[in-house]
Amino acid sequence: MRSFLLAATTALAGLVASTAWADEKPLVVLELFTSQGCSNCPPADKMIAELAARDDVLPLALHVDYWDYIGWADSFAQPEYTARQKGYARAAGHGSIYTPQMVIGGVDHVVGFKPMKVAGLLQAHGEKHAPVAIEAEAAGSELRINCRVLAPGAAMGRMTVDLVVFTPQATVEIRKGENAGETFTYVNIVTSWQRLGHWTGEGDFEAVADLPTSGNYAVIVQQEGPGAILAAFTPR
Secondary structure (H helix, E strand, O other): OHHHHHOOOOOOOOOOOOOOEOOOOOOEEEEEEEOOOOOOOHHHHHHHHHHOOOOOEEEEEEEOOOOHHHOOOOOOOOHHHHHHHHHHHHHHOOOOOOOOEEEEOOOEEEEOOOHHHHHHHHHHHHOOOOOEEEEEEEEOOEEEEEEEEOOOOOOOOOEEEEEEEEEEEEEEEOOOOOOOOOEEEEEEEEEEEEEEEEEOOOOOEEEEEEOOOOOEEEEEEEEOOOOOEEEEEOOO
8 A cells, every 4th residue: 555655746845844834835635534433444544644654745534423323432523524524525416425535635535445546636636736825833822824825816715714633643442333352543633623714815814723732733724615625734
């Protein structure tokens, strides 16, 4: 599997400063909708762990709650993530949702474990230029965020700006359900997805949020829908 993932071209330099404008080349966001109670999910969870080592991809694991009834309640699941997956399904005209499912860049859906398809989509998204730049600065207990459109006058439509908090790694022993007896290590587990505001691209977007006291964070600008992710920033 690793050879498939490494085939995708690295499109960004690493982001190392706590204050920086996101590069005009995008940090590609990959959302994995997964569950501890899904027997088909471990290979996809493992792929996310590999992708987390890359500087040009931001993989995020969103644990859903709709498999909890089959014997094991996912300790990371939140109904908000199930709702987000349903929102993607409605936007794409799909009648159902599944695990594992990956959504790349907010627009490309991959159902199941398909590493070659994922690698190709990551490369395609990585070759694009981000239309929005993000600045995030930690100041004491606050996070100050500024977003701007890189092409003045461009029609961006209505956008959302979100702050995502995620746990880098956690290990869970599964005692019941389809994966009973297994122990899995999960990475980039989303624990909070906070809406900072809406934006039309007219003027800069500015917001101040509480700096997360634990875990890592990312700022994501996305077309409403949910639609295409236009820019993302996470400190490296």
